[in-house]
Amino acid sequence: MTIRHRTPNRQFSFITSKFRPLPGGLPAIFLLVSLILLDIVMWTSLLLMHVSDAMPGNIGYTEPSVGTFTYRLVLAGFFVAQTLLWGRIFTRNEKFEVVERLWKLFFVGMMAVVGVLIVLFLLRLTNGLTLMTYFPGALFCFGLFFYSLFLVGAVFTFQRFILYPRTKRKLWFWNAYLVLLAFSVLLLFDQHLGEITRFRYWIYGPMVAVVIYLVVQVKWVSYLNFTQKLRALGLIFLILVIQIVLLTAAWRYVPDALGDPWKEGVSLEFLNFLVSLSLGYSLSSLLVLFFTLPTTSLFEQKSFEIASFNKINHAIQSKLDFSDIIDTLLNVCLYTSDARAWFEIWDPEKKAGVVKVAKRLTLADIAEIKGESHYTAKVMEERKYHLIRNMRRGILPGRSPMVKYRSLLVVPVFSGSEFYGAIHLAAEPVNAFEEFNIQSVLSYAEQTGIALENAKLVKESIENERFREQFKIAKEIQQGLLPSTLPQSPKVDFAGFAQSAYEVGGDYYDIFQRSPSLYRIAIGDVSGKGTKAAFHMAEVKGIFQALSQLNISVRDFILNTNRALAACLQKGSFLTLTYLELDTDKRSVELLRAGHCPTLWYRRKNQCVEMLSEGTLGLGIIRDDSFESYLGEPTRLEYEPGDMLVLFTDGIPETRNEQNEEFGFQRIEQLVKTYGHESALALIQRLVLSVQDFASKDLDDDVTMLVIKLKD
Amino acid sequence: MEISRTNGPSFITLRLSGDLDANSSAFLDAEISSLLASGSYNLHVSLADVAYISSAGLGVFISYLEDIKSHGGSLVLSGLQPGVLHVFQLLGLDKLVSIVSTEEAASQMFSIQ
Numbered sequence: 001m002t003i004r005h006r007t008p009n010r011q012f013s014f015i016t017s018k019f020r021p022l023p024g025g026l027p028a029i030f031l032l033v034s035l036i037l038l039d040i041v042m043w044t045s046l047l048l049m050h051v052s053d054a055m056p057g058n059i060g061y062t063e064p065s066v067g068t069f070t071y072r073l074v075l076a077g078f079f080v081a082q083t084l085l086w087g088r089i090f091t092r093n094e095k096f097e098v099v100e101r102l103w104k105l106f107f108v109g110m111m112a113v114v115g116v117l118i119v120l121f122l123l124r125l126t127n128g129l130t131l132m133t134y135f136p137g138a139l140f141c142f143g144l145f146f147y148s149l150f151l152v153g154a155v156f157t158f159q160r161f162i163l164y165p166r167t168k169r170k171l172w173f174w175n176a177y178l179v180l181l182a183f184s185v186l187l188l189f190d191q192h193l194g195e196i197t198r199f200r201y202w203i204y205g206p207m208v209a210v211v212i213y214l215v216v217q218v219k220w221v222s223y224l225n226f227t228q229k230l231r232a233l234g235l236i237f238l239i240l241v242i243q244i245v246l247l248t249a250a251w252r253y254v255p256d257a258l259g260d261p262w263k264e265g266v267s268l269e270f271l272n273f274l275v276s277l278s279l280g281y282s283l284s285s286l287l288v289l290f291f292t293l294p295t296t297s298l299f300e301q302k303s304f305e306i307a308s309f310n311k312i313n314h315a316i317q318s319k320l321d322f323s324d325i326i327d328t329l330l331n332v333c334l335y336t337s338d339a340r341a342w343f344e345i346w347d348p349e350k351k352a353g354v355v356k357v358a359k360r361l362t363l364a365d366i367a368e369i370k371g372e373s374h375y376t377a378k379v380m381e382e383r384k385y386h387l388i389r390n391m392r393r394g395i396l397p398g399r400s401p402m403v404k405y406r407s408l409l410v411v412p413v414f415s416g417s418e419f420y421g422a423i424h425l426a427a428e429p430v431n432a433f434e435e436f437n438i439q440s441v442l443s444y445a446e447q448t449g450i451a452l453e454n455a456k457l458v459k460e461s462i463e464n465e466r467f468r469e470q471f472k473i474a475k476e477i478q479q480g481l482l483p484s485t486l487p488q489s490p491k492v493d494f495a496g497f498a499q500s501a502y503e504v505g506g507d508y509y510d511i512f513q514r515s516p517s518l519y520r521i522a523i524g525d526v527s528g529k530g531t532k533a534a535f536h537m538a539e540v541k542g543i544f545q546a547l548s549q550l551n552i553s554v555r556d557f558i559l560n561t562n563r564a565l566a567a568c569l570q571k572g573s574f575l576t577l578t579y580l581e582l583d584t585d586k587r588s589v590e591l592l593r594a595g596h597c598p599t600l601w602y603r604r605k606n607q608c609v610e611m612l613s614e615g616t617l618g619l620g621i622i623r624d625d626s627f628e629s630y631l632g633e634p635t636r637l638e639y640e641p642g643d644m645l646v647l648f649t650d651g652i653p654e655t656r657n658e659q660n661e662e663f664g665f666q667r668i669e670q671l672v673k674t675y676g677h678e679s680a681l682a683l684i685q686r687l688v689l690s691v692q693d694f695a696s697k698d699l700d701d702d703v704t705m706l707v708i709k710l711k712d
Numbered sequence: 713m714e715i716s717r718t719n720g721p722s723f724i725t726l727r728l729s730g731d732l733d734a735n736s737s738a739f740l741d742a743e744i745s746s747l748l749a750s751g752s753y754n755l756h757v758s759l760a761d762v763a764y765i766s767s768a769g770l771g772v773f774i775s776y777l778e779d780i781k782s783h784g785g786s787l788v789l790s791g792l793q794p795g796v797l798h799v800f801q802l803l804g805l806d807k808l809v810s811i812v813s814t815e816e817a818a819s820q821m822f823s824i825q
Contacts, residue, residue, distance in 0.1 A: 527767035529734060572741075572775030574767075576803060595803040617804035621774050630807060650767075650802075662795065 035085040042078035043145060049074065050137025072188045079185055079270055082148050090156035096164060098220060099228055102235035105157045108150055109242035115146035116249050147250055151271065154239070154278035162217040162281070170217060177210045177277065184269035207273055215280040218288045226296045233289045240282045247275065301335075305440055308332040309447050326357045326421075329413075329448050333423055334359060337437045340405070342366055344376045345421035352377060353422060361426070369405050369426050376422045379412040385442060386410040390430045407432035411445045415453035471503040478504045478534055481541050487513045491584040493709035495680035497688055498702075505702035506533025507649045508540050512548040517585040520548040520557075523706050524577040525596065525649040532570070533702075539568050540575060554581050554590045554634040558616070559627070562594075566623035574620040578647055582708065589645065592634040594619050597650050600669060602676035604642030609673045611665070612637075641712040644676050644683065651703035652687070658696040667694075680709035715743050723754035723788075723822045725815070729761030732769035741772045748776060753785020756818045760791030765799055777808060786810060790818040 053065050090105075119139045163170055180203060187200055224232060250271075315328040322345075330341045340360045344353030353376025355366055379386050388408040405426040413420045423445055427433065478500075486494035496509055506526035513519050522544050526536040543564045547557050557579055565575055576596035582589050591599060595618025601610040617630045648668070655663040668687065675686050684707045691703065713736030718725040724747060730736060747755065757773075759765075773787065780787050788810045792800065800806050812818050 525767070527771050529768075572771035574771065574774055574803075597802065615804070617807065621777070621803070621805070621808065623778075630804065650799075 032085075032088065035081060035088065039078070039081040039085045042074060042081050043141065045074045046078055046144075047138060047141040050141055053137065069189070076185050076188050078144075079148065082145075083152050083181070086149055086152040087156045090153050091159055096160060096220075098161070098224060099231045099235065101157050101160065102232060102239065105153055106235050106238055106242070108153045109239055109246075112146035112150035113242055113245055116143050116246060119143040119146075120249060143249070147246055148271065148274075150242070150246060151274035151278055154243070154282075155274050158278060158281040161220050161285070162214050164220045170214075173210055173213050176206070177214060177273075180207050180210060181270065181273050184273050187269050203269065207276070211273075211276050211280055214277060215284045218285055221285070221288050221292055222299055224296070225300055226293070229289055229293055229296055233286065233293070236282050236286050236289065240279075240286060243275070243279055243282065247279075301440075304335060305443065308335070308444065312444065312447050313451050322420075323357060325448065325452070329423065329444060330357055330359050332444055333425060333441050337425065337427060337433060339407075339409075339425040339427040339432065340365070341423065341425050343421055343423055346376060346380060346419050356421065365405075366424075368403070369408065369424075375408075375410040375424065376412075379410050379422050380419045383412065383414065385412065385438065387433060387438065389433075404428060406430045409433045409438060409441060411438075411441050413445045413449050413452075415449040415456070418453075420449070420452060474531070474534065475500075475503045478537070481538055482508070483510055486511055487519065489516075489584065491517070491711050492519070492582065493680045493711060495684040495707045495709075496705065497684050498704045499699065500702050501651075501698075501700050502530045504531060504534035505529065506537045507651070507702040507704035508537045508544075509647070509704055509706045510541065510544050512545070514548065517583055519580075519582040519584075521580045521582060521647075521706070521708070522548075522577060523596065523647040523649065523704065524575055525651075525702070525704070527572075527574045527576075529702065532573070536569060536573060536575070539565070540577075554579060554592050555631065558592050558594055558619070559631060562619045562623075562627050565620040569620040574618045576618045576650075578615075580645070580647075582710075584710075586638075587640070587710070588636065588638050590634045590636050592616065592632075595621070597648055597653065598665075600646040600672050601637065601639075602644035602646065602672050603640070604644075604677065605640060607673065607676065609669045609676070611669070639710045641710060642677070643710045644672070644680070645708040645710070646672050646683070646687075647706045647708075648687075649702065649704040651699065651701035652691055652705065654701060655691050655695050655699065655703070657694050663691055663694050680707040683707050683709075713739060715739060717743070720756075720819065720822075723756050723819070724752050725756045725758060725818075727758040727761070731764040731766075732759075732762050732772075733764065733766045734768040737766070737769040737772045740769070741775075744772065744776055748779060748783075753780050753783040754822055755780065755785065756788045756790065756815070756822070758790050758815055758818075759793070759796055760815075762796055763793060765796050770799065770803060770805065773805070773809065786821070788812060788818045788821050790815050 049066055049071055119142050122139055159174065163174060183203060184207075187203070221229070221232075311332060312325070312328055315325050326343045326345075330343055333339075334341055342358035342361055343356050345356045346352075347354050352374055355363060358366060361369075375386055386409075389406075391403050391406050391408060405428055407427045407429060409423075409425040411423045411425075413422065423441060425433070425441065482498050483496065486496060494511060498505075498507055498509065500507070506528060507524070508526070509521075509523040511519055511521050524537075524540055526533045526540065528536075540561075543561050547560055547564075552560070558577070561575075561577065561579075569575070574595070577594045578591060578596040578599055579594070580589055580591035580599075591612065593599065593612065593615030595615070598611045598613035598615070601612055602608075603610065612635055614632065614635050616632055617627065622630065646668070652668060653663055653665050657663075667690070671687055671690055672683070675683050678686070684705055687705060687707075688703075692699075713728065713730035713732065716727045718727070726740075726743060728740065732740065744755065773789075777787065789800075790812050791814060792811060797806075797811070800809070800811060810818075810821055812821060
């Protein structure tokens with residue numbers, strides 16, 4: 001199984017700054033220029049030495065006229081300059097692109113080959129011409145230049161390959177190689193170093209070890225795709241040929257042309273070490289490339305999987321359409337194996353999978369493959385994949401003994417506890433799905449599940465945000481339903497407090513001043529909490545505002561409110577309400593309690609509190625006219641200045657503390673008794689603070705209070 | 713909230729335990745609703761183990777009152793704790809629903825009928 005496809009963004013590159021400033025602050029370009037100058041000077045000197053020594057009349061010279069030491073010093077200088085210069089140029093920190101770098105090296109190699117071939121050709125041509133005897137030396141210098149240029153280029157090209165990716169140990173070995181290389185330059189002076197040269201061949205031991213280590217560092221190969229590998233293979237082969245040509249020329253023809261004394265100078269450790277690494281590395285790369293060529297698809301598949309994850313994620317984020325997501329998922333799954341596929345979404349009502357998307361299969365094929373089995377239900381129940389390696393259906397009556405698709409893989413797609421459906425992959429061969437196919441499909445399914453879950457969460461959080469906004473508006477509107485200012489009068493003093501457990505609540509109080517001395521007051525509590533209660537509360541407000549305009553008795557007010565509510569309250573919802581009519585001229589109050597908390601009457605005269613608990617049913621409980629039969633007469637009271645009426649909703653007595661005790665009516669009564677002489681506002685503040693202190697946590701019911709201080 | 717059901721000879725007993733708040737009253741609602749749908753209109757609900765009843769809980773009883781009455785059935789509550797009883801009394805529900813102290817008293821209510 002091989003996969004041919006283009007994988008984008010496959011550039012193995014690491015980028016660092018091109019020109020690092022030198023320690024002295026000089027830009028690297030100065031170093032480069034000075035290296036070029038040094039290289040030119042050294043090479044020109046070398047050339048001049050050879051040419052001058054080969055002048056006519058100096059035939060048969062045995063050693064350089066400038067002396068061996070000077071000659072070798074110049075030769076060493078040339079090697080060092082050549083290495084530093086070309087090493088620097090070839091390791092310029094550009095993008096690491098294998099094929100591109102190999103091309104570059106190949107061109108340099110071709111140049112060197114052409115250069116050397118021209119040199120050899122000219123040598124042949126000039127052989128025996130005594131007038132032209134200075135020619136071989138000059139040509140040798142040209143050959144040496146190209147030869148060393150290519151070798152340094154090869155070694156430093158391979159440096160980037162060896163050090164990909166960089167590790168401490170590899171760097172250590174590379175540096176060791178450079179040190180040994182530098183040491184090999186010193187060996188040019190073997191005749192002048194005396195005793196040390198006895199150890200001359202000792203350097204080969206560590207060098208061989210280091211080169212062997214470096215030669216096997218070919219990790220970059222595994223990062224190439226098939227095409228890149230083929231190209232690299234071809235180029236390295238050509239580079240290897242170039243090396244062999246150059247080596248043959250260097251070892252065989254050049255020294256022959258130069259004569260024995262110079263031969264000594266040419267067979268040098270320095271060049272040998274360069275050759276050993278470049279030749280060794282080319283060979284090992286060639287072999288590794290060649291032998292990993294067939295397994296490239298595995299690596300490609302892994303990287304394809306990663307790309308597929310992104311593809312699925314992208315599909316989900318950009319489309320948010322289930323069919324598209326499933327389509328992408330199936331396409332991705334099909335890449336991993338030569339199969340056919342379909343997806344069944346889960347239908348909770350039928351308790352079965354329904355074919356949603358099919359790839360290279362008709363519904364009839366699918367029915368044929370499935371037979372009598374319900375794989376979707378099976379994988380949902382088991383929460384794991386189901387694999388059939390060799391499907392046979394011969395035992396079933398009326399079926400052909402052989403089925404076309406012998407392998408079937410069914411993988412569920414879950415997100416959290418939610419089951420979306422199942423991927424079905426069918427293939428003709430027996431045992432078509434290997435472990436790695438299954439693992440790939442499993443990971444796609446998982447990824448899809450996660451992505452679907454994420455998409456859902458994002459959608460939900462947007463929705464939540466909208467709800468929050470709506471609740472904010474609802475809260476503002478509801479607060480507008482409660483009186484923003486209470487009537488002011490020298491004869492009566494009002495104070496109110498309302499707090500909802502949720503954003504909105506079902507508590508309500510209102511005061512309507514019908515005439516300068518007549519007030520209609522209501523406090524109520526709609527059953528339930530939150531939004532439902534809040535809507536009903538708005539209805540109550542409408543009813544109160546409408547009825548309190550009319551000239552009707554307290555009893556009729558309650559009766560009509562019940563009638564009105566019967567039409568608009570939901571079944572099971574009800575309203576508790578206390579309604580009062582306060583006449584400041586007559587100093588009288590008439591009130592009717594409809595299922596609501598009793599009103600407390602603080603009497604200044606003897607500083608006692610009376611609970612006005614006479615009353616009738618809550619409103620909306622009985623919605624027909626039989627309600628009237630339960631309706632008693634309102635309570636009438638005559639007050640004295642300094643008396644106080646305290647009305648509240650059940651949120652106050654039912655507030656609980658840590659011991660789960662209720663605040664209760666008695667505590668309220670006691671507080672009213674103690675602080676009844678204070679103003680309405682002062683009392684309400686005391687009550688609110690006491691309840692808040694008492695509560696173990698945030699209030700979980702709506703809390704509303706209305707205090708009426710009666711004055712002269 | 714736990715609801716256990718006992719089918720008696722002439723009535724069905726539901727025993728509730730826990731708080732009857734906005735969440736748990738939904739379960740009670742579903743239970744009573746299914747009983748009425750199956751034609752059982754004689755219901756006895758034991759509230760002996762209910763420490764708290766919210767307005768939503770009261771709403772459940774209220775919403776089926778009319779239905780039960782129109783089918784000639786009756787709803788009897790028994791064993792109300794003082795706090796719960798107070799809530800029923802405040803709202804005036806004690807005038808609409810038979811409230812008795814013990815389960816025995818409740819079964820007597822049905823045998824009288």
